[in-house]
Amino acid sequence: MAIRLPSHLHRARSGILHFRIAIPPDLRIHFKTREIYRSLRTANVREAATTAQALSHALKQLFSQIRTGTMSEQKKTPPGPLGGLDLGLIMEFHFDTVTPTKKTVRFQTEPHDTPEMVSAALAAINGTAGAGTKERKKSTPLFSELIEDYKRDRLAAGKWTSKTQDENLAVYKLCLTIIGDLPIGDIGDDQALTYVETLKKLPANMNKMPAYRGKTISEVIALNPAPMATRTINKSLERISSLFKFATLKPKYDLRYNPFSGRSLNESDGQQREPFTNDELARLFGAAEHTQRQYTTAYSYWLPLMGLLTGARLNELCQLHLSDFEVVGGIDCINIKDAGEGQRLKNKNARRLVPIHDKLIEVGLIRYVNRLRAQGHERLFPTLKLTDEGYGKMPSRWFGKFRERCGILEKHTKVFHSFRHTFISTLLDNDVEETAIAPIVGHDGKLITGQVYWNVKDAVKRKPTVERFQPHPDVWNLVPKFEDVEITGE
Structure with a gap:
């Protein structure tokens, strides 16, 4: 009732x-x-x-x-x-x-x-009422108008793909529903807090679930659903904050400050991504694919190894061109960039030179690259198709199922990105300075020209840092060389 x-x-x-x-x-x-x-x-x-x-x-x-x-x-x-x-x-x-x-x-x-x-x-x-007064304060544009202006600006600048547009507009629409279509000048700390407090009570993918379809925010909350992950909330807050940062730069909106800035939640609740333990790595590399030496795709062999030994993100690896494999100063390297067709990076710091780990060379990565070149291919994983999510959509789905099959069931904390966390955290545990790790993994290392340019000295300096990461022998002994495996599905 x-x-x-x-x-x-x-x-x-x-x-x-x-x-x-x-x-x-x-x-x-x-x-x-x-x-x-x-x-x-x-x-x-x-x-x-x-x-x-x-x-x-x-x-x-x-x-x-x-x-x-x-x-x-x-x-x-x-x-x-x-x-x-x-x-x-x-x-x-x-x-x-x-x-x-x-x-x-x-x-x-x-x-x-x-x-x-x-x-x-x-x-x-x-x-x-009446004819109005000169003293009356002029109303600022509505929230919905800001959204339309920002969308137009991002699309004109080529900053959004269709996927990015859909994701951002879904976040903006939910925020609009929560706080109302208010004049921008009326949106302040109270509205930002209302948005955060409400978001913490809502489930992930609310509009995609039949149980919540057609229901108001209050009705959904009354069902006491499992709340979305803190990381998901923070992504939404980043998107809203970017929208209002845009408004602060436009006189039209007369916005003195960004009320959504600095409101990210503390992820100490265990929902942040975590590195894999040696036991979990042993389960991943001791799976049937490795023991039987049979893989349905080449990427199901290479991606876990490359993620572990380069610290690169999934899509950065999936979109590699063969031309991105270079020899610099006598060092075999991967040049991670966004210059090729379909290549996208998270930010400008992600453009970087990564020396190839000796263990990747040992299992045959350079030999695999040379074989593909001889066959006339242009990309490292030629069977992957470009989607709105980049080249990593199918590998991401594959790894999610593979991880669960290996008994690693933590959906939000143990994902492919955990290979990157393993690489970085192991180097930090080995007393490697953050400034040495940053240019290898694409973090902001407070560099100047190194964020965009590199030279032959970088490869020589970065190679020892990469080699400081060494997988446990009990894990590495499970990995076969590429020449010893069979790709059954390509």
Whole structure:
């Protein structure tokens, strides 16, 4: 059974409460709207009821005064509860000199005297009653308009793929639903906190699950679903923060600061990605594929090895061209870049030179590359198709199932990216300086030209750092050479 809300309160689909009062039919000639409806910026019924009661009382007194014509052209503060809130609200009532029966109502608010929540509600009247005033503050564009402007800017600059666009717009739409389509100037810390608090109660992929389809935010939360991972929340916050950072740079929005900046949650709850243990690596490299020396694809052999011994991200490896394998200063290297067809990187720091680990050379990586070149191929994994998610979509799905088959069931914390964490954390445990690791794994190492350019000295300097990572013998002894394996599915 639905809970009945106090008078003049209405809960939007986002869960936020709104003040709502109808303009009496006999007074609508004085207004440009049939009702006053504005967000109270809270989902708490007790807080909203107090504000709604004060607004209702003041407006009903105003309606009565309009009918009786008792208001003079002198400015008056409204009596009763509204005046007691010290809102600084000024109301003026005029008789038109040409048409004496026509009354004009004007409202003027003083923001420095007005609590934000009530001020926003009264601003609705300011924009709909009478002819307006010079003192009235110009409203900023709506949240929805900012989204459209940002989308247009990103697409024009070529910053978004179709997948990136869909992901970002889904995040923006959810935020719009939670806090409402407010003027940008009215969105501040309260709205940002409401967004974070609500997001922490919602499930991942809410719109894709039949159980939640068609339900309001409040109805979904009432089902007490398993909340989305902290990492997913933080990704959403990054996207919203980028949107509002864009707004702070545009005079059109008159936004003094980014209310969503710095709100990432602490991932100390165990949901961050973790490195693989030696036992888990032994299970991965001791799977049937390795023991039987049979693999359905070449990438199912190479990707775990390359992820472990280079620290590279999955898509960085999947999109490699054979031309990215170079000899620099006598050192075999992988030049990770985004210059080739279909190649994309996370950021500018991701462009880097990675010396190839001796153990990868030992099992046959250079020989495999040379074989592909002789066959006329251009890419390291020629069977992979480019999708909106890059070349890594199918390998990512394969590894998820492979990992579970090996008994590693932690969905969010133990993923392909854990090879990268293993590489980095092992080097750190071996007292390798972060500044030496950063240019190899594509982190910001506070370098200047090294973020974009490299020279022959880099390969010579980075090779010893790469070699400081050594897999445990019990793990490495499970790995066959590439010449000893059979690829059955290509």
